[in-house]
Amino acid sequence: MAEAHVKDVKIEVKRGSLLELEVDAIVNPANSMLTMGGGVAGAIKRAGGEEIEKEAVENAPLPIGKAIVTSAGRLKAKNVIHAPTMEKPGPTTVENIYKATYAALELACNMNFRSIAIPGMGTGVGGLSPNKAAKAMFKALEEHLNKGLKVERIIFIDLNEEVVNAFKKTLKHFIERH
Numbered sequence: 001m002a003e004a005h006v007k008d009v010k011i012e013v014k015r016g017s018l019l020e021l022e023v024d025a026i027v028n029p030a031n032s033m034l035t036m037g038g039g040v041a042g043a044i045k046r047a048g049g050e051e052i053e054k055e056a057v058e059n060a061p062l063p064i065g066k067a068i069v070t071s072a073g074r075l076k077a078k079n080v081i082h083a084p085t086m087e088k089p090g091p092t093t094v095e096n097i098y099k100a101t102y103a104a105l106e107l108a109c110n111m112n113f114r115s116i117a118i119p120g121m122g123t124g125v126g127g128l129s130p131n132k133a134a135k136a137m138f139k140a141l142e143e144h145l146n147k148g149l150k151v152e153r154i155i156f157i158d159l160n161e162e163v164v165n166a167f168k169k170t171l172k173h174f175i176e177r178h
Contacts, residue, residue: 002168004175007145010153011174013167018077018157019047024113025069025079027104029121032087034060034068039089039124044080048073056082064096067103069111077117081107085122092126094136101140108151109144115153120163130166138170145178 002013018026018040028041034056036045045053055070059082062068067083083100086092100121108116121137122128134156141154156167 002171004171006175006178007149009145009149009151011141011171012153012155013164013171014155014157015159015161015164016157017043017159018117018119018155019043019075021117021155021157022076023115023117023153023155024077025081025108025111025116026072026075026077027116027118027121028080028082029085029100029119029124029126030056030062030082031089032061032063032084033057034062034082034084037089040119044075048075048080052080056080065099065103067100067107069107079111079113081116083107083121085126089125090127092122092128094128094132097122097126097128097133097136098140101137102143105140105144105149105151109149113151115155116151117155117157120158120160120166123158123160123163130160130163131169134163134166134170138174142174
């Protein structure tokens with residue numbers, strides 16, 4: 001695990017499952033139709049229950065750059081933030097990852113969530129390299145911090161060691177700039 005405190009925000013990087021975390025919200029890197037078939041979304045639905053997807057799809061289609069919140073069913077987290085990284089399952093872009101992360105952080109702030117967990121956005125079905133995804137995610141975080149982000153604890157977490165290493169490397173560069 002790696003961690004840092006930047007502008008009163010605790011930023012952590014961990015290897016593990018976001019399904020196990022007791023946080024105000026976990027982020028689902030969704031598709032615009034908010035169906036939860038594969039990847040992180042599928043794992044969230046299997047662990048938390050079908051009701052998460054049922055609640056989410058009522059808001060579809062949701063454009064990239066927007067986010068919605070649903071209940072978390074049986075998960076330890078209190079809520080799920082669905083932030084589309086792609087219109088339909090398949091390849092995504094660095095810009096989409098940036099927009100999705102920014103939208104998730106903005107919604108977390110608006111909902112007064114104190115803790116949020118974010119997986120490697122776009123690194124699975126989206127096909128992006130972990131390094132490119134991590135840079136886009138931390139760019140969105142930096143912009144929120146510069147605006148006075150209200151979330152107290154942000155956990156970047158993934159099961160994939162390569163994604164975790166990309167988070168750690170990006171966090172190190174992030175700290176050096178602050």
